[in-house]
Amino acid sequence: MLEIKDLHASVDNKEILKGINLVVKPGEVHAIMGPNGSGKSTLASVIAGKDEFEVTKGQVILEGHDLADDAPEARAHKGIFLSFQYPIEIPGVTVTNFMKTAINECRKARGQEDMPANEMLKLIKEKAELLKIDRKFLSRSLNEGFSGGEKKRNEIFQMAMLEPKISILDETDSGLDIDALRIVSDGVNKLRTKDNALVVITHYQRLLEYIVPDFVHVLYNGKIVKSGGPELALELEEKGYDWIKQEEAV
Amino acid sequence: MELKDKLVSAFMALENQVDLDHPVHDIRSAAIKVFENQGFPTKKEEAWKYTSLKALEKIDFSIFPRESAPLEYKEVKQYFLQEMDTYKIVFVDGVFSSYLSETTHQGIDVCLMSAALTKDMYKPVIEAYFNKIASVDENLTALNTAFSKEGAFIHIPKNTQAMKPIEIIHFASGASADMMLQPRNLVVVEENSEVQIMERHQSLSTNAVFTNAVTEIYADKSAMVDFYKVQNDLHTASLVDNTYIDQRDRSIVKVHTFSFGGKLTRNNLNFYQNGERIDSTMKGVTIIGDGQLVDHHTLVHHRQPNCESHQDYKGIYDGNSTGVFNGKIVVDRLAQKTNAFQQNNNLLIADKASINTKPQLEIFADDVKCSHGCTIGQIDQEAMFYLQSRGIGQKEAQALLMYAFANNVLESVRIPELKKRINALIAMKLGVNLGFEL
Numbered sequence: 001m002l003e004i005k006d007l008h009a010s011v012d013n014k015e016i017l018k019g020i021n022l023v024v025k026p027g028e029v030h031a032i033m034g035p036n037g038s039g040k041s042t043l044a045s046v047i048a049g050k051d052e053f054e055v056t057k058g059q060v061i062l063e064g065h066d067l068a069d070d071a072p073e074a075r076a077h078k079g080i081f082l083s084f085q086y087p088i089e090i091p092g093v094t095v096t097n098f099m100k101t102a103i104n105e106c107r108k109a110r111g112q113e114d115m116p117a118n119e120m121l122k123l124i125k126e127k128a129e130l131l132k133i134d135r136k137f138l139s140r141s142l143n144e145g146f147s148g149g150e151k152k153r154n155e156i157f158q159m160a161m162l163e164p165k166i167s168i169l170d171e172t173d174s175g176l177d178i179d180a181l182r183i184v185s186d187g188v189n190k191l192r193t194k195d196n197a198l199v200v201i202t203h204y205q206r207l208l209e210y211i212v213p214d215f216v217h218v219l220y221n222g223k224i225v226k227s228g229g230p231e232l233a234l235e236l237e238e239k240g241y242d243w244i245k246q247e248e249a250v
Numbered sequence: 251m252e253l254k255d256k257l258v259s260a261f262m263a264l265e266n267q268v269d270l271d272h273p274v275h276d277i278r279s280a281a282i283k284v285f286e287n288q289g290f291p292t293k294k295e296e297a298w299k300y301t302s303l304k305a306l307e308k309i310d311f312s313i314f315p316r317e318s319a320p321l322e323y324k325e326v327k328q329y330f331l332q333e334m335d336t337y338k339i340v341f342v343d344g345v346f347s348s349y350l351s352e353t354t355h356q357g358i359d360v361c362l363m364s365a366a367l368t369k370d371m372y373k374p375v376i377e378a379y380f381n382k383i384a385s386v387d388e389n390l391t392a393l394n395t396a397f398s399k400e401g402a403f404i405h406i407p408k409n410t411q412a413m414k415p416i417e418i419i420h421f422a423s424g425a426s427a428d429m430m431l432q433p434r435n436l437v438v439v440e441e442n443s444e445v446q447i448m449e450r451h452q453s454l455s456t457n458a459v460f461t462n463a464v465t466e467i468y469a470d471k472s473a474m475v476d477f478y479k480v481q482n483d484l485h486t487a488s489l490v491d492n493t494y495i496d497q498r499d500r501s502i503v504k505v506h507t508f509s510f511g512g513k514l515t516r517n518n519l520n521f522y523q524n525g526e527r528i529d530s531t532m533k534g535v536t537i538i539g540d541g542q543l544v545d546h547h548t549l550v551h552h553r554q555p556n557c558e559s560h561q562d563y564k565g566i567y568d569g570n571s572t573g574v575f576n577g578k579i580v581v582d583r584l585a586q587k588t589n590a591f592q593q594n595n596n597l598l599i600a601d602k603a604s605i606n607t608k609p610q611l612e613i614f615a616d617d618v619k620c621s622h623g624c625t626i627g628q629i630d631q632e633a634m635f636y637l638q639s640r641g642i643g644q645k646e647a648q649a650l651l652m653y654a655f656a657n658n659v660l661e662s663v664r665i666p667e668l669k670k671r672i673n674a675l676i677a678m679k680l681g682v683n684l685g686f687e688l
Contacts, residue, residue, distance in 0.1 A: 048639050052631065076641035088636040092657025093650060098640075101650065106641035158640060 001026050001197055002047075002166050007058035009046045016042045018222035019058070024166065027194040031208055031233060032201045034219035035241040040201045041085060043219065044170040047199075048082040049075045062166070077109040079165030083155040083172050090142040095154065096124060098142045099161050106162065127160040131187040148175030149184075156187045167191075168199045173207035185210030205237035220244055253307040253430075254289045258282065260313040261396055268399060274367055277381050281395035288389045300574045300606050301516055301545045306460050306488055311430035313397075315343040318423040321454075323350060329419060329452050333667045336448075337416045339402040343423050344431045346400065350419075358412055358445075363401040363434055375405055379438050383466045383494040383522065391492045391518075394464040398434035401463075404445065405438045406473075412445040415665055420463075422487065424455030435465040439473040446665060450480040453487040465493045469501040471525065476504050476664055482511040482675060485541060490516045499525035506663060507534040508672055509544045510679050520549040521559065523585075528557040533659045535672075537652075537679040540569030549578045552585040552618075561592040564656045566680075567603035578610040579620060586615050592622040597629065597655060599648075649680040 002024040009017040016039045024030055034040050046053050047060055049072035060067045062078055070078070090098065103123075104114045115123075128138060131153055143151055152172050159167050169188070173181055188211055192198065200211055208216075208230065216232040217224045220241070225248055226232065236244075261282045268275060290307055291298040321342055330338065337360045340350035346362050353361045359372075366372040367380075381398075385391045402418045420433055431451075439445055453459045469475050481489065489512055495503055509515050521530040536544045550559040565573045575594045596605045609622040629651055637647035656676055663669040 045635075048635075050635050052635075071644065072635055072638035073641050073643050073647075076639055080639075082639050084636060084639075088630075088633040090633070090637075090650070090654045092654045092660075101646070102640040102642055105643060105646060109641065109643075162641065 001063060002199075003059075003061040004047070005059045005061065007043075007046065007060065008056045009042060009053045010056055011042075011053050015056070016053070016222055017046065020222075020224060022217065022224065024197045024199060026197055028215065029192070029198045029200060029211060029213045031213035031216045032199060032219050033203065033216060033233065033236055035245070038219045039222045040219050041170055044082055044168045044199075044201055047168055048072055048080060073105070074109070076162070076164075077106050081159050081162055081164035081167040083152070083159060083167065083169045085171040085174060087143045087151045087155055089144045091144050093142050094139050095142050095157075096138045099124060099158065102158070103161060123161065127157060130160055130190055131157050132183055133157055149177065149180030152176055152184050153180065153187070156184055156191075160187065160191055164196065166197045166199065168201065170201045171203070172200070173202055173204065181207065181210065205233045208233045218244055220248055253309070253311060256311075257313060257393065258286050263314065264397060264399070269368065272367065274376065274380060274398070278396050278398065281386070281392040284387055284392035285389060285396055288392070291389050297547060297576070300572065301514065301543060303514075306514070309428050309458050309460070311458070311460055312427045313430055315345075315429050315431075317345060318343050318425045320349060321347065321421060321423065326350070326421060326452075326454070329450065330417060331415070331448070331665075331667050331671075334415070334665075336414050337412075339416065339418045340421065341400065341419070341433065342421045343425075343429060344400060344420075344433065358407065358410060359403065359405040360412075360416055361403050363403045363436060364399060366403040366436065367399070372403070375438060379466065379468050380436060381466070383468060383496040384464055384492070385494070385520075388492070390462050390490050391464055394432045394434055394462050394492065397432045398464070401434040401436070403436050404447065406440060406443040406445050408440040408442060410440075410443045415446040415448060418447065418449040420451045420461065422451070422453040422455070422459040422461075424453060424457035424459065428458040429460070431459065431461045433461070433463045435463070437465065437467040437475070439467070439469050439475050441470045442472045443470075444474040446476040446478075448478040448480060448665070448668060451483055451487065451489055453484045456484065456486050459483075459487040461487070461489045463489065463491050465491070467493065467495045467503065469495065469497045469503050471499045471501060473498070473501045475502070477506070478663070478665070478668060479505070479507045479517070480672075481507065481509040481515055484511065485513050487512050488514040490518070492518045493520065495521045495530070497521065497523050497525060497528045497530060500527045501525070502529040502531075504531040504533070504662060506659070507532070507546070508675070509534065509536040510538065510675060512544075513541065514543045516545045516547070518547050520551075522551045523553055523557045523559075526554050526556045528554070530557075530559040531662065532561050533662060534563040535656045535659045535676065536563070536565040536567075536573060537656065537676065538567060538571040538573070540571065543572040543574075545574035547574075547576045547578075550580070550590065552579070552581045552588045552590065554584060555586045555588070557585065558589045559591065561594075562659055563594045564659055565594075565596040565605060566652050566656065567596065567598050567605055568600045570600070570602040572603070573605040575605070575607040575624070576610060577608070577622070579612070579622075581613040581615050581618050581620065583614040586617045588615060588618040588620070590618070590620045594624040595655070596624070596626045597652060598626060599629065599652075649677070652680050653677060
């Protein structure tokens with residue numbers, strides 16, 4: 001479904017990603033772990049098409065289609081979703097109105113008519129329930145004054161609304177207490193199907209107790225230096241990242 | 251003939267139209283002398299550094315427009331609020347249009363300055379308030395005072411709430427020629443009373459219009475005044491709006507200025523706090539493009555203790571437009587415990603657009619809170635990426651962010667239909683359908 005081939009990316013002529021290879025198949029969950037500054041968030045942004053980063057080599061391919069020339073919105077239309085580590089506040093635009101705009105922009109891009117208002121409301125209600133989101137929350141300005149947990153829950157709500165093929169969750173667990181973490185991961189798990197896939201970026205094993213990965217990759221210094229099953233995450237939790245750094249140094 | 255000379259000689263013609271024995275005429279005569287001495291302000295004056303009236307002074311404006319053909323309501327319907335009942339004071343080329351207006355004398359006076367200046371029953375109010383708040387030595391205010399003859403007169407007696415909002419609309423039909431208009435408004439709101447007022451200037455033809463307006467607002471103890479200025483005129487119309495507000499104990503006055511249209515718009519908004527526990531609020535949204543200039547000069551003079559002032563101006567500048575914001579706050583030594591807040595945020599969305607923003611604080615008291623901040627920026631790229639990653643196209647994402655940027659100024663608009671219309675205007679100015687009902 002998603003194929004990343006020898007991906008190199010730079011910002012201000014500084015190379016951050018130095019040859020990433022990754023294949024994600026439908027139904028799979030991949031976890032990407034790694035120490036601070038290893039390039040995890042850059043990888044997420046590059047997949048989503050942020051133009052601050054320059055792809056100097058390699059490809060990001062979604063369902064056989066090279067995304068090189070696609071703007072972020074075009075990638076979203078094709079089914080890529082990025083859950084932000086730091087969601088942006090938009091005063092004056094309610095969660096509901098924001099979702100209406102996003103859904104209808106995606107539909108327009110796919111040559112579909114706007115979603116009828118009653119259908120939209122039904123969908124919003126259904127997905128809000130899935131994430132235990134209160135109706136009052138939906139008429140608040142997007143992310144404005146939201147707590148860390150509310151912001152993350154709102155990100156997953158957007159994911160539920162947009163029904164992407166592949167979702168990248170960038171440090172979705174950061175800033176969450178244990179209850180919020182449970183609600184968010186329950187929501188994510190309910191959204192999993194055999195046709196979509198997840199890439200979960202995290203520092204800690206904690207999230208992976210709730211969203212169980214099929215594969216765990218360790219990103220260090222712009223490269224995937226180790227891949228394995230869920231047990232790798234446990235090993236990292238126990239030993240930290242130093243042994244990876246040492247192995248790399250050797 | 252330059253405009254100044256033309257105006258000075260026109261004053262003699264005015265003297266044939268008004269009652270020379272009325273005390274107001276002494277005020278007019280003194281004012282024309284001030285204008286004759288000072289003329290129009292030039293860019294050499296600090297307060298007019300960025301805004302030149304030179305081009306306007308070269309236009310051969312007619313000072314006393316001829317009576318024009320009456321306007322049909324359907325031609326101008328769009329400029330009125332539709333969904334609610336309002337009082338209306340409407341002028342066409344400076345002349346009162348009784349046909350388009352809805353005035354009242356029941357409990358409150360919503361009527362004409364010409365009536366207030368000539369009828370004996372209004373004499374006490376005129377003597378107490380007319381030209382008492384407005385500056386007597388500022389060039390353009392003096393010019394307006396010299397020609398003051400017509401405008402809106404609103405008087406709300408003690409303990410009275412105006413049941414409907416009041417719309418003041420000045421149409422320029424432009425039927426005959428380029429035109430200069432000088433409306434003079436007086437709003438007196440007595441103790442514990444309340445009123446909401448909207449004002450707009452609307453040109454209906456492409457002949458040039460230069461409006462030099464003066465509004466005096468007196469808010470007595472515990473009075474509440476909401477004043478909304480909708481500036482969305484044609485690109486051939488220029489406006490200098492001089493508004494002077496005198497507030498007494500515990501009064502609350504809010505002025506919102508929405509500047510979207512016009513060629514040159516200068517707002518001189520002056521608050522004088524002559525009492526304690528006063529709240530003064532001024533908010534503005536400016537969205538302009540090619541060939542436009544909007545200049546906001548605000549003054550808040552804190553003269554007494556325990557008062558507050560809040561200023562929040564947002565501007566979005568496209569094309570080669572120019573914006574100016576100069577916010578002056580004076581806190582007298584007596585005005586302890588003043589809380590003065592000022593914010594001016596600007597977005598420049600084109601390379602040739604410019605903004606000059608200047609806070610000007612003169613604080614003589616030692617126990618005050620004064621905060622001010624101005625920002626000039628472009629659209630936040632991180633926010634753009636966030637919206638785009640949700641499938642929202644670049645143009646729509648930009649518009650949504652600009653909308654969000656300007657939006658919080660609207661929160662304090664208390665007339666729902668007006669809020670809706672300003673929202674729609676902002677969306678229209680940003681050239682995008684946001685995809686939801688605002």
